[in-house]
Amino acid sequence: MKCLICGQDLETELSFTSLLLLKKEETYTCSACFNHFERISPEHCPTCFKEGETSPCQDCQYWYKEGIQVEHEAVFTYNEAMKDYFHRYKFDGDYLLRKVFTKVLYQKFQKYKDYQLVLIPLSKERLQQRGVNQVEGLIEGTGLSYYNIIDKKEVKASSSMNRADRLQVENPFVIKEGVKIPEKILLFDDIYTTGATINRIKKMLIEAGCQKIKTFSLVR
Numbered sequence: 001m002k003c004l005i006c007g008q009d010l011e012t013e014l015s016f017t018s019l020l021l022l023k024k025e026e027t028y029t030c031s032a033c034f035n036h037f038e039r040i041s042p043e044h045c046p047t048c049f050k051e052g053e054t055s056p057c058q059d060c061q062y063w064y065k066e067g068i069q070v071e072h073e074a075v076f077t078y079n080e081a082m083k084d085y086f087h088r089y090k091f092d093g094d095y096l097l098r099k100v101f102t103k104v105l106y107q108k109f110q111k112y113k114d115y116q117l118v119l120i121p122l123s124k125e126r127l128q129q130r131g132v133n134q135v136e137g138l139i140e141g142t143g144l145s146y147y148n149i150i151d152k153k154e155v156k157a158s159s160s161m162n163r164a165d166r167l168q169v170e171n172p173f174v175i176k177e178g179v180k181i182p183e184k185i186l187l188f189d190d191i192y193t194t195g196a197t198i199n200r201i202k203k204m205l206i207e208a209g210c211q212k213i214k215t216f217s218l219v220r
Ligand SMILES: [Zn+2]
Pocket: 003, 004, 005, 006, 007, 008, 029, 030, 031, 032, 033, 034
């Protein structure tokens, strides 16, 4: 077994861990590589986990004015190591890398046991292009099931658009027809930047009758 990030052999490290824990845990990276990822410190925005804020940040205040109460949790900051990771995972298509955060996500999701997991989808066109949905990839290894209740429509912006078309560009997500909306949802995306995507979908699901939605991303 080799570290998925640097390619170094993991055997020495693994046998040492096995001795300590008396079982062989699956590890996909060496500890040096994993330590380059930076966890969000205790000093973060209370509602979206933005690093270095102690009260609701500007993004969260913006969403509040839009009628959305942000309730988000994230694990890591978007530092250089994370940037490299996502570059390789998403754009170079190194799909093996989906396993790097399996354990972390599995542990984090334990406290959301009574929530149904819903993932941010890719459009059909994008899915065909990439072959895989990388957000789905991150969850796959956790063995947790998720509900597939949202579709993404690819709409290209053009000058001849009417108002409805423009709104569709702004929020290209729709709830699939005929699906039952769970009462409690944990909406998951890989990266939370301004929160635009995830919070718009959240609003849509609340309007569709969901009672309680929290959001979660690997990175903030
Ligand atoms: Zn490594």
